[in-house]
Amino acid sequence: MNGGGLDFEKPILELERKISDLRKFSAEEKIDVSEEIKSLQNKLKKIKDEVFCGLSASQRVQIARHPKRPYFMDYADRIFSFFLELHGDRRFSDDKALIGGLAEIDSVKIMAIGHQKGRDTKENLLRNFGCAHPEGYRKALRLMKIAEKMKIPVVSFIDTPGAYPGIGAEERGQAEAIAVNLREMSLVQVPIICVIIGEGGSGGALGIGIGDKILILQNAYYSVISPEGCAAILWKDRAKAKVAAEALRLTAGDLIKIGIVDEIVAEPSGGAHRDAGEAADNLKKALVKNLKELQKIPVSTLVRNRYNKFRKMGAYEGEENGSKNKKSKNQ
Template sequence: MAGNNILDFEKPLLELKDKIEELQSFMDEKGIDLSEEINRLKTRAKNLQREIYANLEPKQILQIARHPERPTTMDYVDYIFDEFLELHGDRRFGDDKALIGGIGTIDNMPFTLLGHQKGKSTKENLERNFGMAHPEGYRKALRLMKQAEKFNRPVIALINTPGAYPGVGAEERGQAEAIAVNLMEMSDLKVPIIVVVTGEGGSGGALGIGLGDKIMMLEYSYYSVSSPEACAAILWKDANKAPEAARALNLTSADLLRLGIIDEIIKEPAGGAHKDPQQAALLLKQAILKTAKQLKQLSVEELLERRYHKFRKMGIYTVTSKTKNLNNVQSNS
């Protein structure tokens, strides 16, 4: 465990692991059998990890979702795809490195892949704009989705972004319009769309590639209309209230499955995807292939009808007596 990237709530676990390593070194050096004590501590560490991760607060899940060592879209491509060709540019302005796309095969099944791309270092994050796409990124995604439709390839969208880039240049080039057009086009795309939130699912930046036939989340990811920090700043004028906002936003995978916003939670390795990226990728691959095979059984008409009803039934509302009276007035006029 890299000391610089240990999360606060993991520190008791780190102390146990350090103790195990200390005893192991002492046993090797002195030739004294401490295996019983070491095994006891390993069992205790395993139980402690299970207990910690079974009772995480939303703010702690956010920490895992934002972990600097969490696998990126390209990491998953390397693990999952048999072959992959990245495609560039929106044919209007330029190539956005914060949102990548391309074509490839998984177990000989062709797919078009879209995904937000963060960096692993400060330099890479600056190059990738911390995974915050510009309008040309969303227009590139749309170009590739229309290409997928032409060649009858299912689309995979991997979401991991704090949000769409809010800079002046992005707004001047039509950030909101690009996202809105994507939502409209994805609602009627005639091939299966599989969406997975792999880390951060922030606001319109996530929605720009987030309308799909099946929406899944990795266990320790989040999906929200706003970051907790932004929400706290807007509601309370105090970003320090972010933990309170995180609870109120219902942004965890468990919350969103209960509310019917997502369809499935993909389990992560113990301690999160960054602890075992290869195993995390295997679990993601299994979920994608299972879903793709199910969706490919549907006709285009069935696919679009199901997609329409999926989003129509989201949300809960109540009809008040005032609303009923207003409806009656409108129907009688």
């Protein structure tokens, strides 16, 4: 990586620099180079399309982790007309890696929760690199319960490498905090939309990931384990992360085929970090559309559908889905 650019982005960045140099030159020397610029821009678009159509799974993971990728609050700034952050789990502390509050999007009132990463070292220490502790998950659930009282939908923004694996996290019941969220979110009596905006790291993502609609940004990923972790365990070699990324079927395109996510939100050409404004516009449109649709559905139907949505997930053979709980004498 150099200057925030990924290896496969190099031809794009080079061409962009050329265009900008040419513009500067043209302004300074008062020479018309619009034809040349136009031709370079066409070339740029072509290269961008080529590079980004053929991205491998591990390249998409790189984009999802891009240091300039828009985070939860970058979207909040662009999408919400109102946001009031609410703090703390009322038990231990306020987790800065998983935050939330009251928000308004296109004059719809919602409860927004999401993982928040840091942009630099200092901020990352505060945000713990977007890795939440149990108190983050407990705060998130507390906010969802408020949403239930207010009868406003919940929108969760998922972007975490995973729930934090640390001593304090274990002492305070990381597993229990996530498990309780999975159970309780299945019953929340208001619409829930989850959108994976960057990294969907395993249980840490799922802990705010139970909803009526699961959206994913085009270059985001969602996986049971990080490609590096998977490679270390199954290949005994972290360097095999590229192969693991392919095998895990973690890209948006794969996930929609498997039926884990419902909708892919397009990113601007070159990835969300190339144009946060456009990425936010696309996300806002998708959220508004889904909020409108979900709000038409009676709550009891919504919650039943939510159960059935996750109930169906899985692949196996043997007894038909219909012939449930067939007894066979074993002893």
